[in-house]
Amino acid sequence: MGLLGILVALSLLVWLAYRGWSILLLAPAAAILAAGWAGEPLLAHWTQTFMGSAARFVMQFFPIFLLGALFGKLMEDSGSVSSIADFMTRRLGPSRAVLAVVLAGALVTYGGVSLFVAFFVLAPMAHALFRAGKIPRRLMPAAIALGTSTFTMSALPGTPAIQNAIPMPFFGTTPFAAPGLGLIASVVMLGFGLWWLARVEAAARARGEGYGDKAEPDAPRDVDLVVRERATTAGSFDPAEIRHGEVSATNPPIALAVLPLAIVVGVNLLMSLYVLPRLNASWLADESWGSTSLSAVGGVWAVVTALAAAIAALVALNFKRLPDLRGSMDAGANASALPVLSVASLVGFGSVIAALPAFDMVREWVLGIEGGPLVSLAVATNVLASLTGSASGGLTIALDALGDTYMKLAAEQGIDPGLLHRVAVIGAGTLDSLPHNGAVVTLLAVCNSTHRESYFDIVMVSIVGGLLALVAVIGLGTAFGSF
Known part of the structure; x- marks a missing residue:
């Protein structure tokens, strides 16, 4: 009966979230339903289990949500993201429109710009390039998704994406975990995605299919409230804040536009590999500091320091190009609040489910999957990310429930925690792109497209490409270990 309660609660959560209900209401309600079905104390699970887990998530990751959203908003309002998009447009042109969109998206998101900020800036660029190149408009969402929410979110070493940060406290890793496997x-992902889009584009040209005559959205910065509710569980930026603040009338030179992105990557690398490993932080073990360790917090410290340094440089370099600095900073800060609370609520729901007696059956099933810990970890993160429609939510739920178990298995079997980190992140970033995923819904809305027109190509570049990469990492990691 307890397992049935878990399934009913999860089904209601997914169904109502897809219909636009706020996850802040749905997650505790579904958790209480599952607890009540199992005959567990309702209020205790809400105030102690649910809120305790949600509060820990906020405590660990809110600095990354805050600085990541702030950095993305300042990059947009200073004209830096538009400058990078314009540069790619001029250099590659309409004849290589797909490549231009993919590379522009990859550059800004790997440099720390929030996913949804990239969507809203890249969509007008893609419309112009695809129209000039006579490429079907229906391929725009897949091209943007390939550049912004595949390899730069889950695989590229050092990416400041929240998904890459979540495993760090559980496994004691850095953003550069398993760098060789991450590069492979x-x-x-990139090679398969570009091959697929080139294949579809060539077939469309052979049929004489052009850009299409569907009208472009008049106000791509506006976001429907239902889309917003779905989006805030799938990223670290509340898209409603896109329209707040004031965008610069002029764009910075490309060198100044790229410099803050380079600072994010450079400082992240410096902190992760050189500064923090040489730091004597034994005092963190004191109870006053939460009885933690540098390995548990160092990864978050590296990302936060990198984003803070990039924000300082961005403001200094573009002070005159930020017509409403306070408004932009307020919008960036506000944009982080709803996403972190939404994902924390999903984490709280998962914590209640993991505390129920019936979850032992789920744990035994997951750990009993043939192929070893890497395969079972990949399955667990994939399934939970697909059900919640959130890579970050599904990943945290899986690691909250099973992270300690996987660390014990890794110690027993000689598996590098960095390999666990990379498998978990790539696993969470594949099946999360199902139709109800907030990023998918938002991207289609921004591109003025529909699931029927564009979703199959998103599946190919985001899910199939991600699964191929996951198989490669598990195979190589099993054969040669982490590198």
């Missing part, structure tokens, strides 16, 4: 996975 990135090549697989």
Whole structure:
């Protein structure tokens, strides 16, 4: 009966979230339903289990949500993201429109710009390039998704994406975990995605299919409230804040536009590999500091420091190009609040489910999957990310429930925690792109497209490409270990 309660609660959560109900209401309600079905104390699970887990998530990751959203908003309002998009447009042109969109998206998101900020800036660029190149408009969402929410989110070493940060406290890793395997996975995702889009584009040209005559959205910065509710569980930026603040009338030179992105990557690398490993932080073990360790917090410290340094440089370099600095900073800060609370609520729901007696059956099933810990970890993160429609939510739920178990298995079997980190992140970033995923819904809305027109190509570049990369990482990691 307890397992049936878990399934009913999860089904209601997914169904109502897809219909636009706020996850802030749905997650505790579904958790209480599952607890009540199992005969567990309702209020205790809400105030102690649910809220305790949600509060820990906010405590660990809110600095990344806050600085990531702020950095993305300042990059947009200073004209830096538009400058990068314009540069790619001029250099590659309409004849290589797909490549231009993919590379522009990859550059800004790997540099720390929030996913949804990239969507809203890249969509007008893609419309112009695809129209000039006579490429079907229906391929725009897949091209943007390939550049912004595949390899730069889950595979490329050092990416400041929240998904890459979540495993760090559980496994004691850094953003550069398993860098060689991450690079291989990135090549697989990018190579397969570009091959698929080139194949579809060539077939469309052979049929004489052009850009299409569907009208473009008049106000791509506006976001429907239902889309917003779905989006805030899938990223670290509330898209409603896109329209707040004031965008610069002029764009910075490309060198100044790219410099803050380079600072994010450079400082992240410096902190992760050189500064923090040489730091004596034994004092963190004191109870006053939460009885933690540098390995548990160092990864978050590296990303936060990198984003803070990039924000300082961005403001200094573009002070005159930020006509409403306070408004932009307020919008960036506000944009982080709803996403972190939404994902934390999903985490709280998962914590209640994991505490129920019936979850032991689920745990035994997951750990009993043939192929070893890497395969079972990949399955667990894939399934939970697909059900919640959130890579970050599904990943945290899986690691909250099973992270300690996987660390014990890794110690027993000689598996590098960095390999666990990379498998978990890539696993969470594949099946999360199902139709109800907030990023998918938002991207289609921004591109003025529909699931029927564009979703199959998103599946190919986001899910199939991600699964191929995951298989490659698990195979190589099993054969040669982490590198």
